[in-house]
Amino acid sequence: MTSIRFKAACVQMRSGRDPLKNRDAAAALVREAAAQGADFVQTPEMTSLVCRDRAELFDKVGPEEQDPTLAALREVARERGVVVHLGSIAVKDGDKVANRAFLIGQDGGIVASYDKIHLYDVDLPNGESWRESATYTGGDRAVLAETPWGWLGLTICYDVRFAALYKALAENGASFLSAPAAFTKQTGEAHWHVLHRARAIETGSFMISAAQGGLHEDGRETYGHSLIVDPWGRVLAEGGTEPGVILAEIDTGLVAEARGRIPTLKNARGFQVEAVAATAPAKAASA
Template structure:
């Protein structure tokens, strides 16, 4: 029988430029979450390395099978008998890097991986400029991963702005959605909460998103505020900007309850978009008839 309740945890970090220090910090926080009773623990985007210098980034990352953080968290999952969602790591992928998330089962085996689909290419009003596509390869598939409590829709950070991705995951069986992130402080202050609550409400799903927070060694500042949101849009747990752990009790039955009360997944209908031009203006000197 599928369990109907579990404790979820988000690990908030402030990853720096040393992958091994970041690994050790992640391991310590995941163990802390497990010691507090978490059955499912998620770490943020770029758990193993936050490094904006392209040459240094490539120098510090390697292939998936050699990634020290992935190897360490697989061992912790096995040791504690928990599900670990590694929010993402930078993984060498040809001449670029994949921003890749992993779901690790209680036996330490990799259940699923997901490469971030939507890449953050933007010029911000404060002068910051980001071109993820110059360094990263974008994924081309949405991923549902099975957990002991139901299906998890795996996404990463900027994906949260693309509502159709979350609807597709929910329509295909996801009860839990996630967007572990390294959100900038500026965009996070404006949009982080409303985006997460919207994705939860629109799909009648839990949103579980661990985040990076604070001023990092490479100079970027991230928003933090790791969130766990229920299918009615209520915030069950929220962090500030400091590293640490948040936990929330997840009642899987709330998914069916929310979708029964507001059945948007069932009520959706196909439609077409039709552009209707304005009437041609009357010739000068003439008055259009009523």
């Protein structure tokens, strides 16, 4: 694999309940990243709206062709000549909404879109309860999108816990993987870093994930700590909890180097699972 270098940026946000304010904040941060030399800029999950109230959410979202954040970031991509990965927005999908990501080319055109496959239906020890399936429709296809530097595997947030998805994306050509997120503070503190480093190491790929961070208007608290991790599992850049931009230089040659050192994708083998039941111990013979 030929080594190519480019600058990747993650835009960290604290999106609220006003889609137009969120749109303007996202556009300003993408422009800031471009001004710092970024060639590829990613925003977090739910860039355009963070809102737990289902009725309010449905009132504020529409079809993707009418979404103001998507339109604005397409314009910024065209204006600055950068690739923009819109981490996700909520768009109408029948009687539910889709949690949808977009890759936007340097000309402002939509290269690919991806609907979050794994929905966050959990009950946490601190009493938090989430049922994304009540509001969102889950996707059913993994997506690879072409960039000027190689193939990008698109995923979103909770997907990062499902290693088979990332293995499949890497086996099909992805050099870069992403999980833009709105991770809860509790689960982020426990698992955010180890999950990203594990997905990078397992696949020999870069992990690039922009995040929401801080206390939001709807009362949720997200972890932040946007991350860029290299194929050897080293953290190249990390955010805190405040909105802002992180950048790292990506050397695509490190993908082939890591996969050559430890070729887990090449060495993987199919197998069957065998369950062996315990047998009762034989009774001792009586004298």
